Amino acid sequence: MELILSAGIGALTASGVYLLLRPRTYQVIIGLSLLSYAVNLFIFGMGRLRVNAPPVLDPAGAGDLASYTDPVPQALVLTAIVIGFAMTALFLVVLLASRGFTGTDHVDGREQRHD
Amino acid sequence: MTDWLQHLLILPVLLPLAVGAALIPIDERNRMLKGLFGFGSTLIVFIVAMILMRIAANAGSPQGTGIYPLGNWPAPFGIVLVLDRLSALMLCLTAGLALAAQVYSMARWHTAGHHFHSLFQLLIAGLNGAFLTGDIFNLFVFFEMMLAASYGLLLHGSGPMRVKAGLHYIAINLAASSLFLIGVSLIYGVTGTLNMAELAAKLATLAPDNRQFVETGAAILGIAFLVKAGMWPLSFWLPPAYAAATPPVAAVFAILTKVGIYVIVRLHFLVFGAAAGASAGFGQDWLVVGGMLTIAFGAIGVLASQAMGRLAGYSVLVSSGTLLAAIGLGHAGMLAGAFFYLVSSTLTISAFFLLIELVDRGRDAGADVLAVTMEAYGDFDEDEEEEEVGVAIPGTMAVLGLCFCLCAVLLSGLPPLSGFVAKFAILRGLFDMPGADLSAAMSAADWAYVVLLILSGLAAMIAMNRIGIRTFWASIEGTVPRVFVIEITPVVVLLAACIFLSLQAGPAMRYMQATADDLLNPLFQSERVLSAPRAGGQ
Structure with a gap:
């Protein structure tokens, strides 16, 4: 399970960084999204991977702490997801505005010359 | 300290937040009214900041002065706001700059777009929160709040130049925020705390294996702040963005780079101070080399600038x-x-x-x-006749x-x-x-x-x-x-x-x-x- 998660985070980060460095605004925004998925998974992983361990206390009684997982990273992930989502939406609007002003989807607002 | 004074500490965050939200439904035609409300709010924050500065300065203090546990949870479990001389100083500086920029904007710049005063209040709330908080994840939240408002403000007035600068600014800062999160969660994963004070206490007694992880986390975290502070080579976004922003926005952006520096100061001395054991002074050399390269880059930029806006932008870099x-x-x-x-x-x-x-x-x-x-090429009109001797300067x-x-x-x-x-x-x-x-x-x-x-x-x-x-x-x-x-x-x-x-x-x-x-x-x-x-x- 650890291997799959770390490979997943690695693949997401690598493709995110690659796309972030591409010249089209759409690639940049997809890159940022992938990067934020990778980050969210990473935060989640920092609470250690546990199976069948809920983060919420059982109302019947606390029991022993070993049967629960750390709830803090999960709370952090929620916050990070919400903020990341809002920022992506905002970036999308700016992207469209830039497209409208310059007529191109290049990040510098003009096509690169190849001559 | 009375109860009333105790709660004063939350006001610099809460008041701008509430006023910023309250201003949104008011029609844009009543801009002056919005401006006056915003100005009033900032003025109150300024006065509060002054009072807080007095309190902080008199701290030969009983314990607990200037610590505000949110929701009344004690320190390592809940989030605390911490007042000390440095944060009080930054609060005052922010409110002062904001007052000036706000008055300036009311002449004409706030007519250039929508919701200027709301965004401005949210920016102040985010800044104040970042200066006061004693919890690194809470710092992230306030940071994002400040950044979100700054995106809006940078785009205020619109136009191709601002949208282009804004696009770069937002992309850079979103990437930096990802680094911020990675750093924070790495530190949490090892030490099990997000509270800055507890982090400092725990770091001294850390196993060598774990220390490596914390230092890696701190380095990643540091990069996020150095992007904000504009350290070379993470600073190429800064001069165009600051030069493209409308003047009142650029004026208040002058403090945004200082937020990055503030956090670095805070973490550097609190977490990696003399008491941190083997990690004491971590990253110092990088700050020295990076800082000096930034001065050099900024100074060259200042000399090469053809417009005053860019000159000011490069001056920000020199200062950083x-x-x-x-x-x-x-x-x-x-x-x-x-x-x-x-x-x-x-x-x-x-x-x-x-x-x-x-x-x-x-x-x-x-x-x-x-x-x-x-x-560069010599003055061409040197032999122009000087006839206007004695013209009065307007x-x-x-x-x-x-x-x-x-x-x-x-x-x-x-x-x-x-x-x-x-x-x-x-x-x-x-x-x-x-x-x-x-x-x-x-x-x-x-x-x-x-x-x-x-x-x-x-x-x-x-x-x-x-x-x-x-x-x-x-x-x-x-x-x-x-x-x-x-x-x-x-x-x-x-x-x-x-x-x-x-x-x-x-x-x-x-x-x-x-x-x-x-x-x-x-x-x-x-x-x-x-x-x-x-x-x-x-």
């Missing part, structure tokens, strides 16, 4: 670099000077950003380019020119104003070593810093002279700019604050020295936070 390198060199005596420099340079750059647009109104667009090219131009001169003196650090006092204090802290033999006590990095600090002042002076001469002494047919009183007043007030700072340099330096002493004694700070009692006396 000076501070980062001063923190990295880590001599106890320099810190107080560095804080003085922080206040003085922020006020100056902010005033300069406001002034630029006023001056630019009266001149032809090509004059800046001419100023640089003429220097009053507006006289005021603008005077303000410009003050900015030039402050930026280049010439006596007698606060720019000089600040640089002198930094250098004095550097030279004033306990070792008897100066040449042995000072390392090569120290000398390089001295040289760069002085050369950057020279670069600023050359650039400002060049542009000033072309603007104010040239006999161009440019019209005298129409300037409203409420536009020039904030500039004058900000510069007056600098003059006041120069006159009151003694008390101000004592405050800065006390701030530096606080920081150099991090254990006291973390104990203060962790042992703070809950309200209601349990």
